[in-house]
Each structure stands twice: as C-alpha cells, then as structure tokens.
Amino acid sequence: MRIVVAVKQVPDTAEVRIDEERGTLVREGVPSILNPFDEYALEEAMRWRDELGGTVTVMTMGPPQAEAVLREAVSMGADEAILLSDRAFAGADTWATSHTLAKAVEKMGDIDIVMTGKQAIDGDTAQTGPSIAASLDWPQITFVGFVRELNQESIVAERYVEGGCEVIRASLPVVITVLKDANTPRLPSLRGKMKSRKIEIPVWGREYLALPEHEVGLDGSPTRVVKITTPEIISNGEIHHGEPEKLAALLVDSLLGTEVH
Amino acid sequence: MASIEVRKETCVGCGECVPACPFGAITMDDSLAVISDECTLCGACESSCSYGAIIIRTGETVETGIDQYSGILVLAEQRDGTIDHSTLELLGEARRLAEADDSSVSVVLLTEEAGDWPAELISYGADTVYLAEDAQLKHFRTEPFSKITEKLINEKKPAVVLAAATTTGRDLMPRIAKNLNTGLTADCTELSIDPESGGLLQTRPAFGGNILATIVCSDTRPQMATVRPRVMKAMDRDENRDGVIEKIELSSNDLVSRTEVLEFNSLDEGSVDITEAEVIVSGGRGMKSPENFALLQELANLLDGTIGASRAAIDAGWVSYPHQVGQTGKTVQPKIYIACGISGAVQHRVGMQSADIILAVNKDETAPIFEFCDVGFVGDLFEIIPLVIKEIKKRRK
Ligand SMILES: Cc1cc2nc3c(=O)[nH]c(=O)nc-3n(C[C@H](O)[C@H](O)[C@H](O)COP(=O)(O)OP(=O)(O)OC[C@H]3O[C@@H](n4cnc5c(N)ncnc54)[C@H](O)[C@@H]3O)c2cc1C
Ligand SMILES: Cc1cc2nc3c(=O)[nH]c(=O)nc-3n(C[C@H](O)[C@H](O)[C@H](O)COP(=O)(O)OP(=O)(O)OC[C@H]3O[C@@H](n4cnc5c(N)ncnc54)[C@H](O)[C@@H]3O)c2cc1C
Ligand code: SF4
Ligand code: SF4
Numbered sequence: 001m002r003i004v005v006a007v008k009q010v011p012d013t014a015e016v017r018i019d020e021e022r023g024t025l026v027r028e029g030v031p032s033i034l035n036p037f038d039e040y041a042l043e044e045a046m047r048w049r050d051e052l053g054g055t056v057t058v059m060t061m062g063p064p065q066a067e068a069v070l071r072e073a074v075s076m077g078a079d080e081a082i083l084l085s086d087r088a089f090a091g092a093d094t095w096a097t098s099h100t101l102a103k104a105v106e107k108m109g110d111i112d113i114v115m116t117g118k119q120a121i122d123g124d125t126a127q128t129g130p131s132i133a134a135s136l137d138w139p140q141i142t143f144v145g146f147v148r149e150l151n152q153e154s155i156v157a158e159r160y161v162e163g164g165c166e167v168i169r170a171s172l173p174v175v176i177t178v179l180k181d182a183n184t185p186r187l188p189s190l191r192g193k194m195k196s197r198k199i200e201i202p203v204w205g206r207e208y209l210a211l212p213e214h215e216v217g218l219d220g221s222p223t224r225v226v227k228i229t230t231p232e233i234i235s236n237g238e239i240h241h242g243e244p245e246k247l248a249a250l251l252v253d254s255l256l257g258t259e260v261h
Numbered sequence: 262m263a264s265i266e267v268r269k270e271t272c273v274g275c276g277e278c279v280p281a282c283p284f285g286a287i288t289m290d291d292s293l294a295v296i297s298d299e300c301t302l303c304g305a306c307e308s309s310c311s312y313g314a315i316i317i318r319t320g321e322t323v324e325t326g327i328d329q330y331s332g333i334l335v336l337a338e339q340r341d342g343t344i345d346h347s348t349l350e351l352l353g354e355a356r357r358l359a360e361a362d363d364s365s366v367s368v369v370l371l372t373e374e375a376g377d378w379p380a381e382l383i384s385y386g387a388d389t390v391y392l393a394e395d396a397q398l399k400h401f402r403t404e405p406f407s408k409i410t411e412k413l414i415n416e417k418k419p420a421v422v423l424a425a426a427t428t429t430g431r432d433l434m435p436r437i438a439k440n441l442n443t444g445l446t447a448d449c450t451e452l453s454i455d456p457e458s459g460g461l462l463q464t465r466p467a468f469g470g471n472i473l474a475t476i477v478c479s480d481t482r483p484q485m486a487t488v489r490p491r492v493m494k495a496m497d498r499d500e501n502r503d504g505v506i507e508k509i510e511l512s513s514n515d516l517v518s519r520t521e522v523l524e525f526n527s528l529d530e531g532s533v534d535i536t537e538a539e540v541i542v543s544g545g546r547g548m549k550s551p552e553n554f555a556l557l558q559e560l561a562n563l564l565d566g567t568i569g570a571s572r573a574a575i576d577a578g579w580v581s582y583p584h585q586v587g588q589t590g591k592t593v594q595p596k597i598y599i600a601c602g603i604s605g606a607v608q609h610r611v612g613m614q615s616a617d618i619i620l621a622v623n624k625d626e627t628a629p630i631f632e633f634c635d636v637g638f639v640g641d642l643f644e645i646i647p648l649v650i651k652e653i654k655k656r657r658k
C-alpha cells in the first residue's frame with residue numbers, strides 16, 4: 001500500500017489576535033505549525049501502513065521553511081517526504097494548489113491513496129482534497145472520521161455528514177479527507193526524531209513537474225483575494241445596568257416585545 | 262511568473278499596507294515598504310495602498326468568452342426527498358443578486374422522485390428548474406452529481422453557481438470547479454455584485470474567523486461559491502410566481518460511480534437540531550457547572566426554545582457537542598438568542614450573529630458580547646435568570 005499524505009504549514013490561528021485599536025491581525029510571534037487536521041490524516045495513513053505494509057510519503061507545497069512540517073511528520077513515523085517549492089508556486093488558490101499536488105502524485109507513480117486533512121486552519125476552504133481527486137480523476141471520500149476496511153482493491157470509510165454518518169465504499173486509487181479527532185495521533189518517537197534529522201528531502205519545482213507557468217501559483221489561480229478586513233463590530237445595542245429585579249423585568253420586556261408568543 | 266513590487270517613486274511611506282498583510286510580510290524601511298519572502302502573493306495589500314504603489318503582476322490571462330455567461334444557478338440539496346432549507350436561502354440570495362442586472366435564477370435538482378418540489382422551488386424564487394429523476398440519484402454520490410452538473414453548466418453557461426457550504430456542497434463544488442477550470446470561494450457569508458465590473462464579490466471568514474476576505478474570480482466563468490447555511494434569508498413563498506421545469510436527459514454514463522453508499526446511520530436520534538430553533542438560551546463558562554444549565558433549560562422550556570452553548574461549556578463537558586454554537590459548532594439564526602455567561606469571542610459570534618435579536622447577560626461590562634448584542638444586561642446571571650423565570654410565569658398568569 002502506497003499512501004501519500006498532503007500536509008500544510010499554517011500559522012497557529014488560535015494564537016492570532018486582533019489589534020483592537022487598528023482592527024488588524026497581529027501575527028507577531030505567532031508560531032507556524034503542522035495543520036492540526038493533517039496529523040489525523042497522517043495517523044490514519046500510518047495505522048494502515050503498519051497493518052498492511054507499504055509506505056507513507058508526506059508532501060507539502062510551500063516556501064523552503066515549510067520543510068519543517070515534513071520533518072515533524074517524519075519524526076512521527078512517515079517514511080518519505082517531498083517538498084514542492086518554487087517561487088512560481090506562490091499565490092496559489094485551491095485550483096492551483098491541488099493541480100500542483102496532483103502532478104506530484106502522478107510523478108511519484110503507483111500511489112493507492114492520497115489523504116488530506118479536512119481543511120487547513122488558515123485558508124479554511126476544505127477544497128484542496130476534492131480538487132486533487134478531480135485533477136487525478138480519482139473517486140473521493142470527504143469528511144472521513146474512520147477508515148473501516150482497506151485492501152488492494154477498495155476502501156470502506158465512515159463519512160460524517162449533517163445528522164448522520166454514511167458508510168461509503170470506493171475503489172482504489174482514491175482521495176480521502178480526514179476529520180479532526182478521527183484517531184489519536186502518535187507522538188514523535190526517538191527513532192523518528194533521529195530519522196527526521198537525517199532524511200534527505202527532495203525539492204521538486206515547476207520545471208521538474210513539467211507544469212507550465214500559467215497552471216501554477218498566482219498565474220494559475222482563478223480566484224484572487226482583493227480585500228481583507230477584520231469583522232466589523234457594530235454596537236447599536238442598549239446596555240442596562242442596575243438591580244437584578246429591574247434587569248429581569250427589562251429582559252422579559254424585550255423577550256415578550258419580540259412577539260414569538 | 263507572478264510577482265509583487267513596491268514602486269519606489271510612488272510609495273510615500275505611510276505604512277498603511279503593513280497591517281493589511283495577514284502574513285506579516287511587509288516592513289517599513291526608511292519610508293519605503295519592503296516585502297519579504299514571507300509574501301504568499303495573497304493580494305490583500307494591493308487595495309490597502311491608497312497611492313497604488315503596490316503592484317502584483319500576473320502572467321497573460323485570456324478571458325475566454327466570459328460574456329457568454331449569464332444568470333445564477335443554484336444547486337439544490339435534498340435528503341430523503343426533502344429539500345434542505347439552505348437551498349431556499351440560496352434562492353433568496355440569488356434573487357437579490359439577480360436584481361442587479363436583471364438576470365435569471367435557475368436551480369438544478371437531482372433526486373429520486375421530485376414530487377411537488379419543483380413548483381415549490383419556483384415559489385421560492387427560481388425561474389427555471391432543471392430536473393433529473395432517477396433511482397440512482399436517491400443518495401448524494403460525488404461522481405454522478407458532479408458529471409451531470411458539469412454538463413448542465415457547460416450547456417447553460419450560468420455566470421454564477423451557488424451551493425450550500427454543507428458536507429454535500431463542499432464535496433461537490435471543488436470537484437466541479439477543478440474540472441471546469443474555474444475558481445471557487447469557500448463558505449461565503451456575504452455576496453454582492455461589483456457595480457464596476459459586474460463580477461461577484463465573495464466575502465468569507467478565514468484564519469479561524471479572525472478575518473474576512475473578499476474574493477473575486479475575474480477571468481473565468483462560472484464564478485462559483487459555497488455559502489454558509491443560515492446566513493442568507495429565504496424569500497417569502499409566493500405561489501403565483503411563474504417558472505419553467507426542464508428535464509435533464511441522463512445517459513447511463515452519467516450515473517457511473519466508483520463509490521457506493523453502503524449504509525446511513527443517523528446520529529443523536531431524538532436530540533435537538535438547534536439550527537431549527539426559534540429561541541436559543543445559550544450558556545458559557547460563566548454557568549460554572551452542568552447543574553446550572555437546568556436553569557437555562559427551564560427558561561428555554563418557557564419560551565419553547567432549546568439550549569445552546571459556547572465551546573468553553575462544551576469542552577468542560579457540561580453540555581453535549583450538538584448544542585455548540587460557533588465556528589466549530591453550528592451556525593444558528595433564531596428569532597431570539599439569549600447569551601448567558603458568554604464573553605462573545607469571535608469564534609462564537611460567527612455562529613450566532615445573524616439571530617434577529619441577541620440578548621446578553623454578563624457580569625463584566627467590558628465583555629465583547631456587549632459590543633454586538635441588541636440588548637445587554639450587566640449583572641450576575643444567577644440572580645437575573647431566576648428572576649426572569651419568575652417574571653415570565655407571573656406575566657403569563
Ligand atoms: C484569507 C484567505 C482566503 C482564501 N480563500 C480562498 C477561497 O475561497 N478559494 C480558494 O480557492 N482559495 C482561497 N485561498 C487560498 C488557499 O488558502 C490556498 O489555495 C491554500 O493553498 C489551500 O487552501 P486551504 O488553506 O483552504 O486548504 P484546505 O483546502 O482547507 O486544506 C485541506 C487539506 O489539503 C492539504 N493541503 C492544503 N494546502 C496544502 C499545501 N500547500 N501543501 C500540501 N497539502 C496541502 C492539507 O492536507 C489540508 O489539510 C484563500 C487564502 C487566504 C489567505
Ligand atoms: C479554532 C477555534 C474554534 C473555536 N470555535 C468555537 C465555537 O465554535 N464556539 C465557541 O463558542 N467558541 C469557539 N472557540 C472558543 C472561543 O475562542 C472562546 O474561547 C469561547 O467561545 C469562550 O467561551 P465562553 O464565552 O463561554 O467563556 P469565557 O470567554 O470564559 O467567558 C465567560 C463569561 O462569563 C461571564 N460570567 C462569569 N460568571 C458570570 C455570572 N455569574 N454572571 C454573568 N456572567 C458571568 C464572564 O464575565 C465572561 O465574560 C473556538 C476557538 C478557536 C481557537
Ligand atoms: S500603503 Fe502604499 S504608500 Fe503607504 S507605505 Fe505601503 S506601499 Fe507605501
Ligand atoms: S500579497 Fe499578501 S502576503 Fe504578500 S505582502 Fe501583500 S498582503 Fe502580504
């Protein structure tokens with residue numbers, strides 16, 4: 001079984017704060033981390049590798065420093081790592097990101113499964129996984145909470161949707177996107193840490209992947225961010241202070257005033 | 262290759278662009294903005310510079326006959342023969358957008374048996390319903406649904422395609438967008454038409470709700486977006502609206518799928534769906550213990566409402582996850598939302614800000630919730646809520 005896990009380096013958005021006065025995002029001192037969802041995808045991949053044999057390859061598309069998340073994944077038990085890095089890849093939306101990642105999967109050859117996290121905590125789109133499947137023309141199972149069965153021909157996975165859980169069978173090769181809390185990701189092992197320090201990580205660029213300029217990065221991206229703002233806070237509410245009795249009476253006034261009853 | 266440049270002659274060193282960059286890639290060096298390698302070419306700074314000093318260059322783009330595209334297509338979502346409310350919300354929003362250039366609104370419904378739904382979709386704003394009925398369309402499956410929809414888009418050429426940002430929409434739309442070589446904006450909370458270009462301005466939260474990004478898709482069509490459920494408003498049902506129903510011819514190839522649904526298990530049977538509630542009484546860390554939620558339950562019962570909670574209360578194990586409101590929980594749109602002992606963090610706010618009326622009880626007058634609630638009460642909830650319950654009972658007598 002050859003499994004590829006796509007991982008992304010992201011700013012820890014839980015640490016991002018708003019500068020109240022200027023209404024802007026403060027990123028100073030915010031650490032870059034492995035996208036939390038991707039840990040679960042990686043664990044799901046390694047769990048099945050441990051059972052069936054084979055390899056888990058992690059790949060990321062990003063700037064040279066994104067290599068750090070690949071080393072982290074190797075310390076947790078990934079076998080191989082590939083960095084897709086090229087100035088030309090910058091500014092990619094999910095079309096161009098998935099296009100590049102899919103080309104890398106084709107280049108690796110004979111891959112049975114591509115696993116991604118459900119979403120990245122910065123871009124938050126959850127679009128990369130299904131778009132990779134489209135690029136490769138493979139079937140997809142999104143929002144997977146658990147892989148029940150896996151063999152050389154097919155996979156059975158639980159897909160969590162509004163109000164329930166679908167159990168889906170797909171033929172291989174396949175792309176799956178994995179939810180948070182799908183499993184308990186293992187911690188880096190001592191052996192893994194040693195390996196992560198030594199491992200040679202090949203860097204693949206645009207030319208190596210034989211991708212034309214207009215299919216990568218900003219040039220290859222149909223969408224474009226034109227504005228970023230912090231959510232505006234409109235305060236037109238009335239605020240009441242005083243004795244609890246008075247406040248309770250006012251609260252009931254506003255409740256009954258809205259005429260649900 | 263795309264590149265970014267600060268024009269030295271034009272930059273006046275005002276520094277406005279520095280905070281606009283979500284990646285912290287801009288610094289000021291001797292009254293000149295300097296962009297580091299951290300830059301991801303996201304584009305946010307370009308419009309922040311009032312002097313036009315920041316320029317992002319892209320390679321040649323070929324606008325391939327985008328003028329041939331017009332109108333808005335909504336992808337209907339159904340489960341067990343019932344249309345999801347989000348579809349009606351999308352129709353309402355599509356109608357509003359269509360007013361801008363007097364274009365038409367269509368909807369595509371793929372199902373086993375449509376029943377009265379096509380007429381209903383017209384009553385809620387569709388001019389045309391494209392309909393395919395087949396036993397194999399009973400359950401959503403990615404491949405048949407994307408193939409049929411892609412063919413329809415290629416034939417009808419809508420300028421805009423909308424689907425709900427549900428697990429179905431978020432599975433289907435990226436696949437369609439990739440195959441049609443066009444752009445897709447995720448989980449939008451606001452849509453509008455740019456009066457200058459006529460293009461769709463798509464606004465969505467990102468970075469865990471900390472920012473709102475506005476995204477355009479200027480050179481390719483259709484412009485595709487998934488839209489967060491419960492944010493847009495459905496229009497009032499109007500039985501007198503006219504519309505046409507057009508059947509989609511299916512070929513057996515359209516229905517080929519490499520995935521199959523083996524079973525469907527519904528979760529939390531009997532548990533409430535808080536997104537349907539008209540009144541939500543919600544508690545946060547300020548509730549202090551699971552027992553105290555009984556107080557909120559009593560108030561909710563009096564108002565025919567249900568219980569909601571902040572993540573802090575969920576994480577503490579006081580209330581179960583289906584009750585969580587917010588970015589990683591449910592987005593709700595009740596008539597009344599009563600927040601008790603909830604500070605109003607941005608991740609909570611994104612899930613409840615479109616409630617008609619937000620009431621907040623909090624003992625800290627600087628709590629952020631007081632900045633966006635409709636009526637706020639500064640005080641101890643353990644004093645106020647029991648009195649509220651008493652007062653309601655008294656007035657009902
Ligand atoms: C504020 C903002 C808003 C944006 N909105 C949109 C939008 O609406 N539409 C759009 O097309 N683009 C958008 N983008 C661009 C988008 O963030 C990038 O294309 C990004 O590379 C992938 O999208 P994501 O972060 O949403 O990842 P998701 O699609 O949420 O990620 C899902 C999974 O895909 C894998 N993955 C994602 N990126 C990589 C990578 N670089 N390398 C390896 N694996 C990866 C990971 O396994 C991840 O868990 C936006 C960017 C910003 C800054
Ligand atoms: C990626 C991410 C996703 C998240 N998703 C969600 C989400 O979906 N939903 C969500 O809610 N949060 C979410 N959060 C968490 C969010 O940031 C806040 O931490 C959380 O909402 C705080 O919950 P709270 O308001 O109950 O608690 P606190 O912020 O601790 O507020 C408690 C409030 O209770 C008041 N209080 C205390 N005692 C009393 C009393 N006796 N009477 C009156 N008032 C009292 C206090 O003054 C205080 O304002 C998310 C965070 C991250 C990073
Ligand atoms: S906003 Fe424009 S003029 Fe001001 S510092 Fe930045 S680049 Fe220069
Ligand atoms: S393009 Fe985006 S990342 Fe680059 S400098 Fe401008 S705002 Fe920062």
